[in-house]
Amino acid sequence: MTEVLSQYEIDQLIAAIYAEDAEPKKYVPDGRKIKIYDFKRPDKFSIEQIRIISIIHETFSRLTTNSLSIQLRSMVHIHVASVDQLSYEEFTRCVPTPTTLAILNMDPLKGNAILEIDPAITFAIIDRVCGGLGDGIKSQHELTDIEQSIMEGIIVCMLDNLREAWTEVLDLHPCLEQVDTNPQFVQIVSPTDMVVLISFETKIGDVEGIINICIPYSTVEPIIEKLSNWYFYSKNKNDTPLTTSKNLKLINREDIPVRLTAEILKRDYSIKEILKWNTETLIIPLRPLSPGYCYLRLGDRRVWKCQILPDCEWFPKRITILNYAEKPFGTEGNEMKTENVNPLAADALFKAMMKISVELGTALKTVKEVFAIGEGTIVELDKIAGEPVDVMANGVLFAHGEVVVINENFGIRITDIIGTRDISF
Numbered sequence: 001m002t003e004v005l006s007q008y009e010i011d012q013l014i015a016a017i018y019a020e021d022a023e024p025k026k027y028v029p030d031g032r033k034i035k036i037y038d039f040k041r042p043d044k045f046s047i048e049q050i051r052i053i054s055i056i057h058e059t060f061s062r063l064t065t066n067s068l069s070i071q072l073r074s075m076v077h078i079h080v081a082s083v084d085q086l087s088y089e090e091f092t093r094c095v096p097t098p099t100t101l102a103i104l105n106m107d108p109l110k111g112n113a114i115l116e117i118d119p120a121i122t123f124a125i126i127d128r129v130c131g132g133l134g135d136g137i138k139s140q141h142e143l144t145d146i147e148q149s150i151m152e153g154i155i156v157c158m159l160d161n162l163r164e165a166w167t168e169v170l171d172l173h174p175c176l177e178q179v180d181t182n183p184q185f186v187q188i189v190s191p192t193d194m195v196v197l198i199s200f201e202t203k204i205g206d207v208e209g210i211i212n213i214c215i216p217y218s219t220v221e222p223i224i225e226k227l228s229n230w231y232f233y234s235k236n237k238n239d240t241p242l243t244t245s246k247n248l249k250l251i252n253r254e255d256i257p258v259r260l261t262a263e264i265l266k267r268d269y270s271i272k273e274i275l276k277w278n279t280e281t282l283i284i285p286l287r288p289l290s291p292g293y294c295y296l297r298l299g300d301r302r303v304w305k306c307q308i309l310p311d312c313e314w315f316p317k318r319i320t321i322l323n324y325a326e327k328p329f330g331t332e333g334n335e336m337k338t339e340n341v342n343p344l345a346a347d348a349l350f351k352a353m354m355k356i357s358v359e360l361g362t363a364l365k366t367v368k369e370v371f372a373i374g375e376g377t378i379v380e381l382d383k384i385a386g387e388p389v390d391v392m393a394n395g396v397l398f399a400h401g402e403v404v405v406i407n408e409n410f411g412i413r414i415t416d417i418i419g420t421r422d423i424s425f
Contacts, residue, residue, distance in 0.1 A: 043085060044085060044217040045194075045196055045217070045227075048229060049224065049227040049228065050083050050085070050196070051229075052227045052228065052229070052232050053196060053198065054083045054198070056165050056166060056169065057083070057165060057198045057200075058079070058080050059164070060161050060162050060164075060165035061078040061080055061200055062078075063161035063164060063165065064078050064161045065077060065078045067157055067158075067160075067161060068125075068154075068157075068158075068204070071129075071154070071157065072125065072129065072134065073128075074128055074134050074204060074205050075203075075205060076203070076204050077202070077203045078200050078201070078211070079200065079201055080198060080199070080200055081199045081200060081201040081210070082197075082198075082199045083196065083197070083198050084196070085194055085195070085196050085197070086195065086197060087191065087192055087193065087194060088187075088188075088190065088191055088192070088193050088194075088216065089191035091195055091197055091212075091214050092183040092184065092191075095116055095183040095212070096118070096119060097181070097182055097183060097184070098119065098140060098141070098142050098182060099117070099119055099122070099183070100116065100117040100119070100122045100143070100179065101114055101115075101116050101179065101180045101182075102114065102115040102116075102117075102151075102155045102176055102178075102179050103177045103178050103180065103186060103188065104159065104174045104175065104176060104177065105174065105175045105176075105177050106172065106174055106215075106219055107173045107174070107175065108170075108171070108172075108173070109170075109172070109219050109222065109223070110218075110219065111189070111216055111218055112177070112219070113174070113213065113214060113215045113216070114188060114212075114213070114214040115155060115158070115159075115213055116183075116211070116212040116214065117151070117155075118202070118210045118211065119140045119209075120207055120208070120209040121202050121204060121207065121209035121210075121211060122143075122151060123140075124204045124209075125150070125151070125154055125204065126147050126150050126151065128204065128205075129150050129154075130150075133205070134204055134205040134207065135205070135206070135207065142181055143179075143181060148179055151179060152176060152179060155176055155179070156176055159174045159175065162213075168232060169223065169226050169227065169231075169232065170223055170226065189216045193217065193218060194216070194217045195214050195215060195216045196214075196215050196217070196220075197212060197213070198212065198213040198214075199211075199212050200212070200213075255366050255368065256367050257366055258299075258364075258365060258366070258370055259362050259364055259365075260297065260362060260363045260365055260370070260379065261296070261297040261359050261361075261362050262294050262295070262296055262297075262306065262308075262359065262360040262361055262362070262363075262381055263295050263302065263359055263360070264293075264294040264358050264359075264360060264403065265356070265357060265358035266302075266355070266356070266357045266358075267355075267356055267357075268353040268354065268355055269353065269354055269356050270352065270353055270354070271352050271353075271354060274354060274356070274393065277414055277417065279414055279415055279417070281413070281414040282404070282411050282412070282413055282414075293306065293307055293308065294306050294308055294360055298370065304373065306379070308360070309378070354393050354394055355393070355394055355395075356391065356392070356393055356398075357391075357392045357395075358390070358391055358392070358401065358412050359389060359390045359392060360389055361382050361383035362381060362382055363379050363380060363381050364382075365379075388400035388401060388402060388415055388416070389401055389403060389412065391412065391414065397418055398417070398418055399414050399415075399416060399417045399418055400414075400416040401413055401414045402415055
């Protein structure tokens with residue numbers, strides 16, 4: 001069908017004939033958006049993929065906000081400001097010099113990524129870690145060896161958050177390769193290669209700045225299909241039945257989780273004694289145990305003797321393995337003597353013994369991690385230092401208490417008894 005020109009287009013053609021060196025203009029209706037396609041920097045990521053990358057790094061920003069707030073003991077706020085695709089050359093041009101550039105190995109993906117921290121944020125972190133107010137340093141300079149060591153520790157913690165944020169898409173294990181300060185000396189891809197740049201607006205106290213994560217397209221290309229709404233929100237990958245023998249072969253036995261329990265007290269008490277406990281009761285330990293030590297229990301057996309690390313209240317309790325326990329710790333010398341208990345007596349129930357244990361906290365480890373535990377291993381528990389300990393009766397939470405020292409022995413003061421007791425005698 002022959003195209004019919006509008007009157008406006010005919011007038012433009014006639015005007016172009018009489019205009020010297022003029023080029024005919026094509027009529028564009030009002031409201032139509034036109035984007036000039038640049039073949040030198042073609043778009044590699046779709047809008048959907050950009051959205052998924054933004055969601056992933058929103059999780060990273062929340063985790064990093066929490067971890068930095070704890071490490072710096074200051075108000076930290078981080079959120080995703082933008083997610084853009086551009087050439088690597090454009091990224092290096094917009095980065096200040098000097099700055100903190102962390103080159104990351106994105107195992108199991110091939111290639112590297114870059115974590116760039118604005119100098120204002122860098123020096124605010126360093127100032128805060130060194131005991132300052134976190135105001136940063138107005139004059140920018142190259143990082144000293146001590147300052148670089150501090151930033152490497154902060155970056156390693158941030159990489160743990162990045163790994164967790166990518167869990168829904170990939171079992172990522174990013175690690176720090178090196179820290180540089182000049183973007184011109186850092187070439188992880190060619191200047192014309194496309195990258196995705198995730199920018200985070202960061203505020204530490206009154207200091208504001210930008211943190212950037214630059215990931216080349218060539219690095220994420222093997223998993224680009226996973227950056228889709230269908231894959232990211234699909235529950236099929238988590239709902240695969242594991243009942244058939246074919247699926248059971250896919251389970252790695254070394255990844256089976258087991259629970260470790262840090263225990264500082266274990267002893268048998270009669271029900272009659274337990275019923276007398278109140279919020280001022282002191283539980284004396286079975287045998288002397290130097291302050292600062294506990295046992296790590298695997299199932300019902302005490303396996304390791306540990307030292308409690310003196311962390312501040314902001315951090316979870318941590319213990320370090322000293323050696324294996326000399327023998328399984330139970331209730332030696334306090335076994336129930338059945339010959340002293342008359343089952344027909346009215347007070348038989350009150351003479352029954354219950355196993356009371358006091359737990360500092362627990363840690364979930366895989367079988368592989370448990371086999372790797374040895375002298376000097378640090379185990380982080382699921383409780384914050386300063387929180388009440390759990391008093392268990394036959395494995396059931398019975399009360400909360402606080403740890404006290406009585407004549408260089410551990411003792412527990414009951415602070416809260418769970419539930420009500422209607423039994424009287």
